[in-house]
Amino acid sequence: MGTAIWWVRRDLRLTDNQALTAALQHGESIVPVFVVDPILLNSLYVNERRCAFLFGGLRRLAAALEARGGRLIVRHGNPAEELAALCRTVEVSAVYAEQDYSPYAVARDARVAHALPVPFHLTGGLTVRAPSETLKDDGTPYTVYTPYSRRWRNHPPPQRSDILPAPHTVSVPAAIASGEVPGNAADEPPNFVPGEIEAERRLRHFVDGLAAPIHDYANHRDRPDLEGTSQLSPYLRFGMISARLAALEAYDASTGATTAAGVDIWLSELIWRDFYMTILHHFPHVRRGSFRPEYDAIAWQNDEALFAAWCAGQTGYPIVDAAMRQLAATGWMHNRSRMVVASFLVKDLLIDWRWGERWFMQQLLDGDLAANNGGWQWSAGTGTDAAPYFRIFNPVAQGQKFDPDGAYVRRWVPELQRVPTRFIHEPWKMARSDQVRAGCPIGEKYPAPIVDHGAARRRVLAAYAAVKG
DNA sequence: TTTTGAGTTGTTCGA
């Protein structure tokens, strides 16, 4: 049998890893390899902070392998060439990797399969359920979330016995040349410590015990001023924790009827993740344009200066600016905030949702093509669900509803620190003397609104009505 | 094949 390569891509974990388990079962030793692919590193949709998070995860993975007697081999270059070269220098009889559904990954894996002199096996594990698992009765994919989620939930829940244990020992052949993991620990994001240990700690914190946040999730998840979410998204992005394990823990937490609502909604977020991966797999055209192509004809305004103000958190709408600054400062943004800023960019500024999609990919630690694209298309109303196009968020009302005390705004927009709560989401309505008293004259210390929401709303309704013919 | 029910997250207006 001999040796198998475990090709690590976005499954940086030892627990519940199907590709690793299959490689270990293949023979007596494995070669864990990560290939640093310059095409991915140089993509327009990548950012240094996310790379630093990934590289930090690789250092943790390497340490975990070394603690078990193994090591992580790092190569730089074209994956097909590097893996084929490795097969020539080591006696390898198979390659195992976790399947990834992005168009680039699919094309790359086809090239790798062609280049390898040994069998190349792809396993599940990126999603809780594979895209081929949750189909309509006629075998075609769902394009609407709710029936998809019903079918998804009809599958038997994952069991504790399904979870694949981390290996106690890992045997790696000696004398295999390895490069270095790029970057260093100083570059890692301080608020998101990379690696499987931190991911498991966060999951336990979120689900363990009767007072765990998951039980309040139904009430707290929409509040960007609270710490009500798991903040696991960057870890799921790189497989530092298994999505199946996360789903299992959610099911297991759902013992008391009073807390079931929070558990159920959090599970539905994992189902959304599966759904958008499934959509990207079956409809790869969404990567370039609208799921519904008729919406590619919208007459976007695409004003560069307005886009720059949005990116910088200088729109004059406090909830929007707080969210954009949270993103810039931390690489993460609360889900409610993501919807608010997306609606503002698309509906108020009339800017192509793909500009926002790209900016998010350039900022987010959890930036994932499928989830990010799905979210943007949902906000823009160009995507899978038939959300009515007149569903336009009012940035003032959203702020008042979901940041009622203005704590989120004050945290991320310090110049509004002393604005009274009554005006925190519409500071331009303060009397000039009150603006000065609060240390924040509008138009000087903080911008006046860059668009009038009412007028913008009427404009975007007309723009969408035009393409509906 | 036809029919029927339903669709993540909202806002505004008028009573």
Next chain:
DNA sequence: GTCGAACAACTCAAA
């Protein structure tokens, strides 16, 4: 302040 209706039809999934 609170409530229900209107916003606009259309597509999807399933019976």
